[in-house]
Amino acid sequence: MGKYEPLARHLDDEVSDHWDASFKEIEKILKFKLPPSARRHPSWWGNSHRGNHSQAKGWIGAGWVVTHVDLEDEKVSLERARWGGGREATTELNELWRKAREISGISNRDELERAAVKTFIQREAAKKLIAMGGSDPNFQPAPRERPFG
Numbered sequence: 001m002g003k004y005e006p007l008a009r010h011l012d013d014e015v016s017d018h019w020d021a022s023f024k025e026i027e028k029i030l031k032f033k034l035p036p037s038a039r040r041h042p043s044w045w046g047n048s049h050r051g052n053h054s055q056a057k058g059w060i061g062a063g064w065v066v067t068h069v070d071l072e073d074e075k076v077s078l079e080r081a082r083w084g085g086g087r088e089a090t091t092e093l094n095e096l097w098r099k100a101r102e103i104s105g106i107s108n109r110d111e112l113e114r115a116a117v118k119t120f121i122q123r124e125a126a127k128k129l130i131a132m133g134g135s136d137p138n139f140q141p142a143p144r145e146r147p148f149g
Contacts, residue, residue, distance in 0.1 A: 004058030006030050011062040011078065018109075019064075023074040045069040045076055047095075067097070067109060079109060 010029045011019065027033055038044045038055075045066045048056055059066065059078060068077040097112070106112040 002054050002058060003032070004030065004055045007055075008058040008062040011059055011064045014080075017080040019078045021076055021078070023076070026076070039071060039074065042069050042071060068107065 006029050007026060023034055023039065035044070044055070046053070046056060047060060047065045056066075060081075063081050064078045065081050066076060067079045070076070097109070100112055100116060101107055104112060104115060106115055
C-alpha cells in the first residue's frame with residue numbers, strides 16, 4: 001500500500017465524476033503534508049504513472065485524472081476517466097484534453113466535449129460537400145497546366 005493510497009480510496013468512494021479539492025483537503029485525507037514540489041510545480045500533478053510519480057499512480061489507479069491545478073489558490077480538479085484502453089490511453093487522451101482546453105479557452109470538460117464533437121461533425125460534413133463538388137455541383141475546376149518539358 002503506497003502512501004497515496006488513502007487518496008485513491010477517497011476517490012474510489014466519490015459518487016460524483018468530478019472532484020475539486022484544496023491542497024489542505026487532500027492533506028487531511030492523506031494525514032500528511034504534500035511535498036513542497038506539489039505547491040511549486042504543476043508537473044507534480046501530471047497524470048504520468050511512470051517513474052517516481054507515486055501520487056499520480058494513486059489517482060490514475062483509482063480511475064481518475066487531474067484536469068486542472070491552481071498553484072496560487074492551492075486547488076486541484078480531478079475527473080473520473082471516461083474512456084477505456086488502460087493507463088497509457090488515459091494519459092494520452094488527457095494530454096489531448098489539456099491541449100484542447102489550452103487552444104479553445106474552454107475549461108469545462110462537458111462544454112469542450114460538445115464543441116469538439118460539433119467541430120468534428122462540421123468537418124466531416126464539409127469533406128462530404130467537397131467530395132460532391134462543393135456547394136455548386138456543376139462547378140468545373142480549371143484545367144491544370146503542365147509545364148513543357
